[in-house]
Amino acid sequence: MSVPSVGRTVETLAEERANPPFDVRKLSIIQHGSEKDLLLKEKFMLELARDPIFYLGDIHDLTKDELRERTFEKVGSLVYHVTNESIDDFQKRMQVIGLCDPGFWTRFGVHYGLFLGAIRSGATPNQMSYWMEKGVISCQGMYGCFGMTELAHGSNVAGLETTATFDEQADQFVIHTPHIGATKWWIGGAAQTATHCAVFAQLVIKGKKHGTKTFIVPLRNIKTLELLPGINIGDIGKKMGRDGIDNGYIQFTNVRIPRAYMLMKHSQVSREGHVTEPALQQLTYGALLSGRTAMVSDAADTAKKSLTVAVRYAAVRRQFKSSAEADMETQILDYPIHQRRLMPLLAQAVAFGFTSLEMQRLYETTSSALESLEPGDENLDDVINQLKTTHATSAGLKAFCTWACLQTIDTSRQACGGHGYSSYNGFASMYSDFAVHCTWEGDNTILALQSGRFLIQAYQEVVKGQKQSGGTAYMNNIEQVLKGKCSDKEELDTLEGIDKGWSTVAAHAVKKAAEDYEQCLKSGQSREQAFEVCSQVRFVAASVHTSGFVFRQFRAAVERVEAGAERDHLELLCKFYGLWQMEEKAAFFLRSGWLTGELLDHVQARVSEHCASTRKFAIPLIDSFAISDHILNSPIGCHDGDVYERYFDLVRRNNPQLAEHKYSDKILRFIHRAPEEMEDFEGEIDLDSELEEMAEEREEAEKEAAEAKSKQETKEDK
Amino acid sequence: MSVPSVGRTVETLAEERANPPFDVRKLSIIQHGSEKDLLLKEKFMLELARDPIFYLGDIHDLTKDELRERTFEKVGSLVYHVTNESIDDFQKRMQVIGLCDPGFWTRFGVHYGLFLGAIRSGATPNQMSYWMEKGVISCQGMYGCFGMTELAHGSNVAGLETTATFDEQADQFVIHTPHIGATKWWIGGAAQTATHCAVFAQLVIKGKKHGTKTFIVPLRNIKTLELLPGINIGDIGKKMGRDGIDNGYIQFTNVRIPRAYMLMKHSQVSREGHVTEPALQQLTYGALLSGRTAMVSDAADTAKKSLTVAVRYAAVRRQFKSSAEADMETQILDYPIHQRRLMPLLAQAVAFGFTSLEMQRLYETTSSALESLEPGDENLDDVINQLKTTHATSAGLKAFCTWACLQTIDTSRQACGGHGYSSYNGFASMYSDFAVHCTWEGDNTILALQSGRFLIQAYQEVVKGQKQSGGTAYMNNIEQVLKGKCSDKEELDTLEGIDKGWSTVAAHAVKKAAEDYEQCLKSGQSREQAFEVCSQVRFVAASVHTSGFVFRQFRAAVERVEAGAERDHLELLCKFYGLWQMEEKAAFFLRSGWLTGELLDHVQARVSEHCASTRKFAIPLIDSFAISDHILNSPIGCHDGDVYERYFDLVRRNNPQLAEHKYSDKILRFIHRAPEEMEDFEGEIDLDSELEEMAEEREEAEKEAAEAKSKQETKEDK
Structure with missing residues (x-):
């Protein structure tokens, strides 16, 4: 049986x-x-x-409000470690926590990563001491949030519209939201928690704009959490995910802060309203x-x-x-x-x-x-x-x-x-x-384009004979690299051979982007225009380059491992990755001539073979990822394989069977309704004439609108 | 300014x-x-x-329970139409409703599509009358659900393990869940609503299995909704989406139903337990x-x-x-x-x-x-x-x-x-x-493979000289088609030219699948084995074929439109689609030789041009999709463009600002905790030795496990 x-x-x-x-x-x-x-x-x-x-078994059944409360409670559990652990160790802790509870990771990171980070990188030593005394390190007396994004501006930080106007007489800045588009939006921690905000705002002095700077603005009474005068904060509510963090919006109406609350490590505003800009803007990146x-x-x-x-x-x-x-x-x-x-x-x-x-x-x-x-x-x-x-x-x-x-x-x-x-x-x-x-911290498409722009510049340097190091070193000896061709099937079975393929093909993609770009410049476009026009080729260059880059990191890691079964299997996986990505981006390999059609067929066959051979050690490989059942929080993926019992138990635990079912009376009323409950009307619906009428009404309305418009235009002409 | x-x-x-x-x-x-x-x-x-x-403004903030109740209420609003409208019109209504509220669409569809559908297609005329009298058409006296999927079996209907054993003496079937894996799972409507279920179960007569048949099994007392004896139903709880429907699990413990509750249009079981099977199994597909x-x-x-x-x-x-x-x-x-x-x-x-x-x-x-x-x-x-x-x-x-x-x-x-x-x-x-x-109604990957299997068969027919019609007609004159090559750029600007490209390239992909398959047969594999081994090429063939098929439907539709600006723009879009898909699947076009590298560059440039020209009429084109603001339910996509005000208003309406915030005391307690609240212990944590200990314990445990294992093996050997 x-x-x-x-x-x-x-x-x-x-x-x-x-x-x-x-x-x-x-x-x-x-x-x-x-x-x-x-x-x-x-x-x-x-x-x-x-x-x-950190119990996760019930996490999917919590309401947004319950989830937020629970998430906040975790802050208390973590704050002990942040003040007692080395930064390195704590970062590793946060990496594990991010995998376990991304919403909490964000909530904690808003204060410790973004707010404290803004102060660390932007405050003068004196300012740093001031905020440390206020309790920023241990979250005692304050909880920070990070006010960059606005309703109308995300990626474009320079375009932010919140203003910080210097009032010389009072020696204060006036923080103000001029219109709805400048409302701070998505601000994690703002809706319910934060007492202070690192606000990105346009510095305005004597009517002149001096660019976006960072200001620490108190939001709430730290004794009661009531909003301070001039602060309007609301809850942004349900999101696709990470509902454990209370994102909010903030509008400032002429909120005054001392001059010293502008972070002045890079730019300074003096008592008299003189601005000093940093020598090197890049260093703030x-x-x-x-x-x-x-x-x-x-x-x-x-x-x-x-x-x-x-x-x-x-x-x-x-x-x-x-x-x-x-x-x-x-x-x-x-x-x-x-x-x-x-x-x-x-x-x-x-x-x-x-x-x-x-x-x-x-x-x-x-x-x-x-x-x-x-x-x-x-x-x-x-x-x-x-x-x-x-x-x-x-x-x-x-x-x-x-x-x-x-x-x-x-x-x-x-x-x-x-x-x-x-x-x-x-x-x-x-x-x-x-x-x-x-999306956040740079929309992926925009970031890919930045990478593409960098690659074009690297190519231009290489052509001028400047040697590249690091991730673009493969472009050195560019002419040789571009001429590369896969010699035979054996080459496709070596890390070196696959690496060569990626070098040649990425170089071709970058070359195409660079040449298109230069063509645009020659036709009289500005650099910015040219970059825009070439955005698709830039994107493609970044995509191909990145696959090659990842392969190369993998290869380098494999080659650092001492000889043995572990290294052998990693080497297999590395080849697998390189060949599979080749198959995925095959058109570039054919187009550049690195692969012939027959060799591509071989690549595809090899990928299928790799699939079969990787399957053989898939479970031990997965085990080596070392992710606990608690973090997986997925009965069908549990370590011991007892998937159906665990799944069934978890479903039962979260959905008690004897709990009352609130609308059963409505169901009963519905299935037992009497036929006469809905009043009968005489005759049938004449759907055709109903639709005909709709069409006529529609036409009439359109005609009227057109007439009104033409009247309006005649009037305006006069 | x-x-x-x-x-x-x-x-x-x-x-x-x-x-x-x-x-x-x-x-x-x-x-x-x-x-x-x-x-x-x-x-x-x-x-x-x-x-x-059908108000949707608050839908994202409803809890699962609220959503289910609201969703059920919609059933009442729709049932009037289902009994008063032509099937055609009602299907169009459901199509609109599906776009507006997919959870409700499923909930309603479970009774009207699946349960009623099972009866319609599976019941004899007498049985049909019986269930109509019970109120199946108007949901009066009953609400149905559809019990196919089990915890351990989804795609594989023939493998279902619920049994329906014929008790000749009582003239009844005994429906039974033999083990946890045979628990009916994902059954929409089961958790809270359904009174009856169309159960797929293995017909067993005198110890012999006769395959999967359909049985109508009462689940709940229709006066009280209490579970009937032998029925265990639980709630499956939170899902990724469509939480408006109450999916549940069902376990049957020796539940008896009259013989007549087996749907007997196709297969019949006589009073004496004789089974008659349908002449053509396919017709039930x-x-x-x-x-x-x-x-x-x-x-x-x-x-x-x-x-x-x-x-x-x-x-x-x-x-x-x-x-x-x-x-x-x-x-x-x-x-x-x-x-x-x-x-x-x-x-x-x-x-x-x-x-x-x-x-x-x-x-x-x-x-x-x-x-x-x-x-x-x-x-x-x-x-x-x-x-x-x-x-x-x-x-x-x-x-x-x-x-x-x-x-x-x-x-x-x-x-x-x-x-x-x-x-x-x-x-x-x-x-x-x-x-x-x-995933449902056939996992996509499995369905793609079915399509690929059909294509291999079509290719085999074509090679034998059998003419194809419909979606595979492009393979007629296969030798000519396979030799096709794009002649020049101009050809890429015509519907016919693009169509030829897809025919040639799809034919190559199908040929590759068919040849690999025949190779497997020649090497002695069974048909099923050969199909498995060739699954990736089958999948690829289906993918390329389908792009071409979609292009061809679009082209045919365009060519039916009378000349004019509408047709011109649809023709533009049709070329755009065809060329863009060519770019997406470029490797196949290069590999088959239909495109040269230079022509592929041209295709890519044309796709970019099409992007720019489609952008010019993108808004009127979108308007022609005719989707109401109510259905969009997305302030940033509203018809009049007043996006920020609407978005802000909706967020505010769903997140009232003056509502109490439940855990502010916890926040206050946290930020005002005294430093001494956590007891100080003497000395520092010595992390290194802690980790060292962990490593030692681990090694010890492994050693013990290995020893125990080898002892066990020695014992077994003895």
Whole structure:
């Protein structure tokens, strides 16, 4: 007799784990950067799983208001660590928390990342001490929010319309919202929590605008949380996701603050209203890097999270028998098409993981170079170049990694069939929470274009003979690189060969963008116009370049690993990623001549083979991602494979069966209504004449409107 | 002085509409199939907008329970029409309602589409009368649900495990859930509403299984809604979307029903337990077509809905000045990259609209052919062929159109920046409600493979000289078609030229799939194995074929329109769609040799030009989609362009400012906590040794586990 479909799910996962072809622990350590980092993550995960305030089983059934209250309570649980842990360790803690509860991550980050970050990077030492005394570090006596975005302006910070007008007599700034479009909008923490706001506003002195500066503006009475005079704050309400944070809007009506509440590390306003601007505007960009760097690692982690669920479930879910004699149905992970859906994404998630480690390293190097920079330093140019490169790299990675992760979440959901649509399996909230990463801190499309602009400039430098380093080094010897061609199938089986392919093809894409751009300049367009006209080719260049960049980070990481089974399997995944992306962007490989049609067929066949071979170690690989059941919060993805019992239990626990059902009387009234309840009218509806009348009325109205318009015009002509 | 960014949004939209290059009304009629259909839609939209129960302004802030209650109340409002309107008109009404409230559409559809549909297609005339007397048509005395899916089985209907065992002595069936995996799952309407269920169960007679049949099983006391003996029903709770419907699970414990409650139009069980099977199993497939056909038109409509919002908003949203002197900032719709994001999707949505009309026509023709079929009819083969074609076409279209629509919704959301993330602008619910279309009534990937299987068969027929008609007719003269090449740029500017390109390229993709498949057969694989191994090439063939199919439907529709500005603009959009899809799937065009690299460059340049020229008439085109503000339910997409005021008002209305804020005391307690509240402990945390200990414990545990395992194995060996 055949075994029931739900039997043996636990045994199935155990079998999948029985003989891993590598040491799972070792592979995990490699992916986490070091054993210490992995242990730290495990420590944090354990603490979270045991902290009652981080219980996640009921999270999908909380109302927005309940969720906000619970989310705020978590602040108290975390604040102890922020004041007692090294920044490095605390950042790793936050990375784990971001994966567990993105809404809380945002809520906590609004004060500690954005508000405190604004003060740290913008305040003079004296100002810093002042706000520290007020309690900014430990959230004692204040809670901050970050007032950048306005209703009418997002990406365009220079275009913000809130004004900060200097009143010399009073030595104060007057913060004002001139019209509805300048209303501060989306301000996290504003609706219910924040007592202070770091407000981005146009500095106005004696009628002259001096650009956007940052001002600390008190919002609420810290004893009662009542709004201060001139402050209008409202709740922005329901969002696609991250409802744990209380986003709000703020309107200022002639709100006065002392002059010293403008952050004056970079620009200063003197007692007499003189403005001093910083020597190097670029150096203030540094602040953007941190958020983007965090988003790249969040993209890698979240992709791994969603795939952990989808791949484990695919291993235990059985559907259709391969033959009538078969004992059990086939694991859906054994279907080639299911492997095609998930395995390339698995390779990609691993690639993103290594890329995010490199991005983190780049960020740290650049940040410390910036911090140690003294006025007049001789390595100023180097630092600025480094900043530019890091900036462009983070922009491109943030865009393409968050897009790819969002797609991964939805593909994972679909791969779980109907059960992916249940909130309790976690994909719905994973998607809706993650989706905002594609928009905030720089819309992805805009960021991709920035990366493309940087690539054009790099190309121009290369053509002039300037050597590139870092992410654009592949363009050195550009003429040789552009002439590259894949020699044979064997080359496609080596990391070096695949790398060459990406270099040639990315170089072609960048060249196309640069040449189109120069063509525009020659035809008399301004630089800005030319960049606009070339936006699509710029976008494409950034896209192809980024795939190559990610491959290269993965390759470099693999080559740093000591020889052994772990390295061998990572190398397989790296080739898989490189070839799959080749297939995805095949047109560029054909167009540039790097691949012939026959070789492309070979690439496609190899990708299918990689899907099949990766499937064999998919479960141990997933295990090496080391994401706890608590964080997965998805019964169909649980570690032990007991998916149906857990799923059924969770659904039952959250939907008690004996609870009263509020509108059963309405249902009864409806199904037992008497036929005569609806009054009969004489005759039938004549739908045709009803529609005819509608059409006539419509025509009449249009005629009248046209006549009125022509009368109006005649009048105006006179 | 410059105009505030939010000024003139109304004027801007009016200007966009001032001189449409075509008659908007005429274009609208063409897209809706006829003036009558457009008028009907307008009539329905007006009725909905005025019906208080269909008020949508507060919909995003309702809890799941409130939403379910409201959704049920709508049933009463609709039931009048279902009994008084022609089926055709009522279906059009439901199409509009589906766009307005997908959760309600499902809830209503569960009884009227699925339950009643199951009875209609499965009941004998006597059975039909019986259930009509019970009140199935007007929902009086009963409310039905549809019990197909089980916890462990979705796509695989033949694998369902609920049993219906015939008890000859009692002349009854015993319905039973043998284990947790056979629990009916996702059953819409079951949790709170349904009194009866059409249960799919394995017919078992004298220990022998006879396959899946349908049984009507009473679930609840119709006077009290209490569960009947042996019925266990629970609520499945929160879902990604469509929370207005009460999905539930059902477990049957030896529930007895009369023999006559098995639907016996196709298969019969006699008093003595003899089973008669239908002559033609395929004829029962017809039922699947209706849902898929509806989903194709829902995909077209929903894509148009999301684009209406994104394109209108892009017209009034201004960001960055093109020069310091500019009066106002630039409309984001004027940026080439923003056009690239939205304009191709606009052309695609129009293409899907025409394709869905054709799909509807196909469905109706096939349905009526099926219905009028008599046993022994001489045109039986023709009808079966027609059914197969329609089936494969609907499968491919359902898959690729719903995927594309889901992507369109998210791209539209992202194109609206941060405001796309607010629930009040509608994208969040549009996405989460629509997402299930990719899964239910056939997982998209599985359906795409079915389409691919059909294409392989069509190719095999063509090679044998059998002529194809309908959607695969392009494969006739296959040798000529495969040799096709684009002659020059001019050819790419004609509908015929583009059409030829798609024929050649789709034929190549299908040929590749068919040849790989035959290769597998030759190597000794069974047909099923071969189809599995070739699933990726099958999938690709279906994808390329479907793009070509959609283009061809669009082209045919254009060519039926009388000459004039409307036809000219539709022709532009049709070329745009064809070329853009060529760019998207460029690798296939290069690989097959239909395009050279230079011609591909031309295609890309033309797509950019089409983006710019479509932008010019984007607003009148959007208007021709004729979707009311009520249905859009998105202030940033409103018809009059007064987006910021409406958005602000809606946010305020749903989030009253003076409402009490429940946890302010917790916030105050937190920010005013005394430093000494947390007890100080002596000394610092030594993180390093803590982690070291963790690592040691871990190693120890692993060692023990390994030892235990090896002991166990030694024992087993003995």
